[in-house]
Amino acid sequence: MAKIEFDKISLDYLDAGGQPFNALDEISFEVKEGEFVSIIGSSGCGKSTVLSILAGLNEPKSGEYTIDGNKVTGTGRDRGVVFQHYSLFPWMSVRKNVEFGIKQNFPSLNRKELENKAYEYLAKVGLKGFENKYPSQLSGGMQQRAAIARTLAMETDILLMDEPFGAIDAKNRVILQDLLVDILESTVPKKTIIFVTHDVDEAIYLSDRILFMKNKKIERSIDVPFDRPRKRETLAGSSRYREFRQDIVNLFYYDNELRSEYEGGEGI
Numbered sequence: 001m002a003k004i005e006f007d008k009i010s011l012d013y014l015d016a017g018g019q020p021f022n023a024l025d026e027i028s029f030e031v032k033e034g035e036f037v038s039i040i041g042s043s044g045c046g047k048s049t050v051l052s053i054l055a056g057l058n059e060p061k062s063g064e065y066t067i068d069g070n071k072v073t074g075t076g077r078d079r080g081v082v083f084q085h086y087s088l089f090p091w092m093s094v095r096k097n098v099e100f101g102i103k104q105n106f107p108s109l110n111r112k113e114l115e116n117k118a119y120e121y122l123a124k125v126g127l128k129g130f131e132n133k134y135p136s137q138l139s140g141g142m143q144q145r146a147a148i149a150r151t152l153a154m155e156t157d158i159l160l161m162d163e164p165f166g167a168i169d170a171k172n173r174v175i176l177q178d179l180l181v182d183i184l185e186s187t188v189p190k191k192t193i194i195f196v197t198h199d200v201d202e203a204i205y206l207s208d209r210i211l212f213m214k215n216k217k218i219e220r221s222i223d224v225p226f227d228r229p230r231k232r233e234t235l236a237g238s239s240r241y242r243e244f245r246q247d248i249v250n251l252f253y254y255d256n257e258l259r260s261e262y263e264g265g266e267g268i
C-alpha cells in the first residue's frame with residue numbers, strides 16, 4: 001500500500017473578485033513509504049498548494065487524500081512541515097523553538113527530557129553552542145537549520161518541505177542539502193519526504209523520484225537513476241548525469257516558453 005495517495009484532488013481558490021480560481025485539477029499521485037519525492041514546475045503551477053493539502057492546511061474541493069490507507073482531513077502529528085521562510089518564533093530562543101515543536105508531538109515529556117531532545121536535534125543540524133540565541137542573532141542559514149531541527153525533533157514519519165533552501169545562498173545551500181542527506185540516511189525507519197524546489201540539481205541530488213507539475217496537473221513522474229549514497233563530484237562528472245539533467249531542464253523550460261508565449265511576452 002502507498003504511504004501517501006492523492007486521488008483526483010482538485011482545489012479552487014477565490015480570486016480578488018471573489019470568483020473561484022482553479023489551482024489544482026484532479027491531481028493523482030502515490031508516494032511509497034521511505035521515498036524522497038521532489039516536486040518541480042514553474043512558479044504558480046500549484047506546488048505549494050499540493051504541499052498545503054498534504055499538510056492539512058487546505059481542504060481540497062474534491063478528491064481523496066490518504067495516508068496508510070486512511071482518509072486525511074486535517075493537520076496531524078504524522079507530518080512535519082518546513083517552509084522557505086524560517087518560521088521560527090522571534091521571541092523564543094532556538095532551543096525554546098525546538099522544544100515547542102517537540103511538545104506538540106510528545107506532550108508527556110518533562111522539562112529535562114524536552115531540553116535534552118532539543119539539544120540532541122540542534123546538535124544534529126550543527127547548532128551546538130547556539131541553543132540560547134534568538135533567531136535574530138543567527139544568519140539565515142542558521143535559522144533554517146533551527147527550523148529543520150524543530151521539524152525533525154517532532155519525529156514524524158512524513159516530512160513536507162516547501163523550498164526549504166530557497167532563500168539560502170549557493171554555498172550554504174549545498175551544505176544544508178548534504179546535512180539533510182546525512183540526517184535522513186542515518187534515520188531509521190526511513191522518512192517519507194515531499195520536497196518542493198525550483199532547483200533541478202537539488203531535485204536530482206536529493207530525490208528518488210521527481211514529479212513535474214504543469215497546468216495544475218502532475219505532468220510526469222521521473223525516476224532518478226542514480227544509486228545512493230550519491231557523491232556530488234562523481235555525479236557532476238558523469239555524462240549520464242548531464243544528459244538526465246538536460247532532459248529535465250528541457251522539460252522545465254519548455255513549460256516556461258509556452259507560458260510566456262501564452263501571456264504575450266517576448267519568449268526566451
Ligand SMILES: Nc1ncnc2c1ncn2[C@@H]1O[C@H](COP(=O)(O)OP(=O)(O)OP(=O)(O)O)[C@@H](O)[C@H]1O
Nearest residue numbers: 013014015021023042043044045046047048049050
Ligand atoms: N490563498 C490564495 N488565494 C488565491 N489564489 C492563490 C492563493 N494561493 C495561491 N494562489 C494561486 O494559486 C496558484 C498556485 O499557487 P502556488 O502557490 O501553489 O504555486 P507554486 O507552484 O507554489 O508557485 P511558486 O513556485 O511561485 O511558489 C497560483 O496561480 C497562485 O496565484
Ligand SMILES: [Mg+2]
Nearest residue numbers: 047048049162
Ligand atoms: Mg510555492
